[in-house]
Amino acid sequence: MSSPRAVLVTLAEISRLAGVGRAAVSNWRRRHPTFPPRVGGTDTSPQFSMTQIESWLRDNGKIKKSAEREWLWPRFDALGGRDETGAAIAEVGRRLAGEAGGEPQLDADTSPLIDASTRPLIEQAVELGRREGGLETFEFLLRRWLDVHVRQIATTPQQLAALMAEFALGPALDVHEGGDALTVLDPACGVGHLLTAAAQAADGARSDGAEIRLLGGDRDPVLAALTDARLRLSGTGPSVDVQATDSLRDDPFADRPADVALCNPPFNEREWGYEELATDARWSHGLPPRTEPELAWVQHCLARLRPGGTAVLLLPPAVSARRAGRRIRRSLLRTGTLRAVVALPPGCAAPHSVSLHLWVLRAPVPGEETQGGGRLLLVDAASRFPRDAPREALVDWTAIGSFLREAFSGPRVLDEATPAPLPFVRQMPVIDLLGEDADLTPGRHIAPLPQDTALRMAASWKEFAELAAGVGTSARLLAALDLSAASEDTPTATTVADLARAGALTLRSGQQPPDGAVREGLSPEEGISLLTFSDLLSGGEPRGRLTPEDLAAFDAVVAEAGDIVVVGVARNFAAWVHEGSPIALGPQLYSVRVQPEQLDIRFLAGSLRAPANVRQAGTHTTSSSRIDVRRLQVRQVPLEEQRRYGEAFGELAAFERMVRRAAELGTALVRDLGDELASGRLVGR
Structure with a gap:
């Protein structure tokens, strides 16, 4: 039996418990000398005593009634291993089911995992369940427990x-x-x-x-x-x-x-x-x-x-x-x-x-x-x-x-x-x-029906032809750019850090969501997509979503349409202008928002993603090194010239997208056409 240990919480967990953003908690810590000192962790990732935090929040009137359930989970999580916590949650459900006339069983199977020190916490959860709904309280605790032990317990979605x-x-x-x-x-x-x-x-x-x-x-x-x-x-x-x-x-x-x-x-x-x-x-x-x-x-x-x-x-x-x-x-x-x-x-x-x-x-x-x-x-x-x-x-x-x-x-x-x-x-x-x-x-x-394959291939050939025409047009425009001009007065370069200090842009670093915050199966109306570096490594599509409550709880960084997203790892270094719906960013991803009267967005994105920036802003010489985004360089030129270069950068980005899509379509067409020819469907003439 594991003995109960002190309950420690991070700044992100405090924000979730208090029902506010992480920035608000950082402000409390900085402005209030009575804010509890850290008792664990590091200066950059401090941990605090949950008991002291709760007392401080109550004394300062900062506990929200709607966040009461959130205070339960850290205490359950601190009980010990998977079985101790799971048994305590089961006991809460057993007690609530008994009060609802459910005639619960299996108490003898789990009671050895529950000691006397755990009983007050179980009583607290049962009391909350009586007020807010037994099933809702139990499901909340069960969901958090499953999120923590997702690799140990297989579930059916x-x-x-x-x-x-x-x-x-x-x-x-x-x-x-x-x-x-x-x-x-x-x-x-x-x-x-x-x-x-x-x-x-x-x-x-x-x-x-x-x-x-x-x-x-x-x-x-x-x-x-x-x-x-x-x-x-x-x-x-x-x-x-x-x-x-x-x-x-x-x-x-x-x-x-x-x-x-x-x-x-x-x-x-x-x-x-x-x-x-x-x-x-x-x-x-x-x-x-x-x-x-x-x-x-x-x-x-x-x-x-x-x-x-x-x-x-x-x-x-x-x-x-x-x-x-x-x-x-x-x-x-x-x-x-x-x-x-x-x-x-x-x-x-x-x-x-x-x-x-x-x-x-x-x-x-x-x-x-x-x-x-x-x-x-x-x-x-x-x-x-x-x-x-x-x-x-x-x-x-x-x-x-x-x-x-x-x-x-x-x-x-x-x-x-x-x-x-x-x-x-x-x-x-x-x-x-x-x-x-x-x-x-x-x-x-099961082979695709010939008519289905024919329709799919017809649509693919049509798209491929349109892409080929677009690539040709874009190639002519890019090939016609006069790159031989040389200026005796080479414009000086500035860095992202200097531009941020000058107020020309705002740089924000993506955050790691708390455990259990990222969820699958949510509709666009229920949550916002979270883009992580792992998503980019495996193709670029976000795998999870965050609810509005989760976004507020850890002060998530959200890229809006028109922001630049920068990947801060050398082997996948990239920068692009985000389009479409807002998206939350995970660690190693950055959001850059510009002042349009000072910077052209396409010029800045194209300048940031230049291969030379990887060489000079990387923290090491290996491909897995991180990029110091603040050291990325941008030429200092007038706004009108930025816009002229921005048009060329925009055309280059469009050319890249078309080439990649044409390669994907071409591979699929080669595969489908090979199958059709091997099946003997070529009509004689």
């Missing part, structure tokens, strides 16, 4: 969980008898994202008030306790039974068949119980090899379904193709148990770099004719929505959801004998998939 629940519950609700409770099982529930989505989907889909029973299991008692409290606090009114157990080795629900199974199982775990479970009755399609734990979870879910029940699992793409699992895949196909395989775009869930697969399965009905001569629905959403996960911030869940619903729609599309009419969707005869490898990867079996 809310939008993906909702889609999985929708596709699983749709068939179940159609055939379910109203007299019995609809039972949903997640044998590896984590913190309950899938079960929560199932409860919400079932509650919204049914109007007869039928009971929904939720069964969950997880071998981590802290995760199980969090799921139990979360489901009981959700307000949907389902019957809940969450057990802290390893479902493969010790299944607590073997005697309670489910109508629906949802699962995002652990990936690539070799120690899943291969030896002790070798003769288990669940392996009706064959003993899963030691290297195929995901196929053990597939068969476990099937074994716990009622006849005709539906299972949807999120699996790594290798499960569809590894040779070790081909025998089990063939059996799932022959029996008609596996109904659909969906390849999702990268970035939909962790690990974000790969295209994860959804498997949709149906438990056989005794006496039902075998579907070995049927078809398997293959959906290649990864090709339909091509994206490089590190390059793009947001998954377009609305478009993906609409596409998948259309792929699964129609009169029993899973059993239809006619091919699906959608591009990137195919109902493939099972007999064609029972080859040597039984590879079920959708992309290997």
Whole structure:
């Protein structure tokens, strides 16, 4: 058991706690001699005692009622390790659920992690939950805990969980008898994202008030306790039974068949119980090899379904193709148990770099004719929505959801004998998939329709021709520039620092957001994009957003349209005029805002990005060195001459953009045209 430690907070955290910008906190520290001294950290990144800060803020009337929840999290985070903090949050949820009539369980599983010194903090959180809403307070603490331990705890994104629940519950609700409770099982529930989505989907889909029973299991008692409290606090009114157990080795629900199974199982775990479970009755399609734990979870879910029940699992793409699992895949196909395989775009869930697969399965009905001569629905959403996960911030869940619903729609599309009419969707005869490898990867079996390829190539050729014309025009203008003129009086150069001191420009350095502030899945109306140096390394598209509250909390630097953005690292040194919506900047990025009556924006941007500036403003000789942006040089010339040079710099920037886009299009056209010629589609003349 970790003993509680002193709670330390940074300036950014103080600003969040007080509900003000970071600049305001810096001003308080500078102007008020009574402001608490730093007790840790460094002069540039000081840390303060949270107790002293809270006392000072209260004495000076600077605590906002709306920020009360924020004061809870640093105290929970200071409890110790992941388990101690998670157990305390689970206890808060358990207490609040009990007051709401949720009959919470699992107290014995987590209480050893909670000592007497933690109880006052739990009481404080419970009291806040009574005032501001139990579920809201619990979800706030849970979200912060998950943000801190994001690399240790795999979760299913809310939008993906909702889609999985929708596709699983749709068939179940159609055939379910109203007299019995609809039972949903997640044998590896984590913190309950899938079960929560199932409860919400079932509650919204049914109007007869039928009971929904939720069964969950997880071998981590802290995760199980969090799921139990979360489901009981959700307000949907389902019957809940969450057990802290390893479902493969010790299944607590073997005697309670489910109508629906949802699962995002652990990936690539070799120690899943291969030896002790070798003769288990669940392996009706064959003993899963030691290297195929995901196929053990597939068969476990099937074994716990009622006849005709539906299972949807999120699996790594290798499960569809590894040779070790081909025998089990063939059996799932022959029996008609596996109904659909969906390849999702990268970035939909962790690990974000790969295209994860959804498997949709149906438990056989005794006496039902075998579907070995049927078809398997293959959906290649990864090709339909091509994206490089590190390059793009947001998954377009609305478009993906609409596409998948259309792929699964129609009169029993899973059993239809006619091919699906959608591009990137195919109902493939099972007999064609029972080859040597039984590879079920959708992309290997779905080729773009010729008419779709023709339309895409026609649009690409049109854009390429326009770019070629634009490049030609721009090239003639740039080639015509007279660069031979030499002046005996070479204009002196000044630096960004000198221009800033003279008031000709304002230079601001991007900030590191606090932990948990950057969020994915927000719409443009809900937050502003955050551009980081990592985004630029992987293509330039921001991956996360910040809410207005988060922006204010750490005094974020926001580049508006017309500002210059400068990258302060030698290997990716760049400077450009930002266009479009405002964007927040992370560390190693800088915003330059000019006084237009003193500086031409295009002249300044072009001068700053000159390669010579990298050589003279770099702090070291290596490509990974930082650029001292204040040392970047600019020639001192009259405003009229700046504008003349600004026009040339603007044309050069446009030429660069067109050349890059033409290269991208040319590569894609070469690839598509090569495929078309190899397919024999060249019409003879």
